[in-house]
Amino acid sequence: MAKSKAKKLREKLTREGRLNPEAKRSPFVFTDMRTRTTKTKRDHLYQFKHKNHQSQEGNDGSFYFAFLHQIGKEALSFTI
Template structure:
């Protein structure tokens, strides 16, 4: 593959003992951001199921309240 013009300039600066512009980059430029992901539809449904299960457990303890008038 051919070298880009920018890469040739960077290599020339490095040979001449000047600062390589690649060293100015933030360390976050090399971070792999693909590891972060939003919840899938299945994850959201499972989360709702868990919430519903805890609610039904609290209300189904066999007791009831009767208000007579």
Template sequence: MAKSKAKKLREKLTREGRMNPAEKRSPFVFTDMRTRITKSKKDHLYQFKHKNHQSQTGNDGSFFWQTAI
């Protein structure tokens, strides 16, 4: 796999004896700060906002009625 430009630059800086910018990163960078909750009853009810949109199989529950003229 190819190395990114930023990684090449960091490796070059360390080879030259300078400080690697990755070492200055905060430890909070690697923590997952998102809170995960399960869906409530309302979230499940409002999940399908538009009920008659086209589905992948083509069966969306709608029909077309054409009258003879």
């Protein structure tokens, strides 16, 4: 991978005995300062808003449709 111009300049400064600017960086540069919170009830509800999950009662929105059509003595059965 290629080196950036800034990295080349820093390496040149250290070779010449000068101070590397990386040494001046704060120790907090590499820390993750974001605050993480647990999901609220609203966030949890919106997460499952449009997904078809099975409920504990078994009513998951699916159905079974059987169509029975009789012509004369023959019976035709279609299931979807």
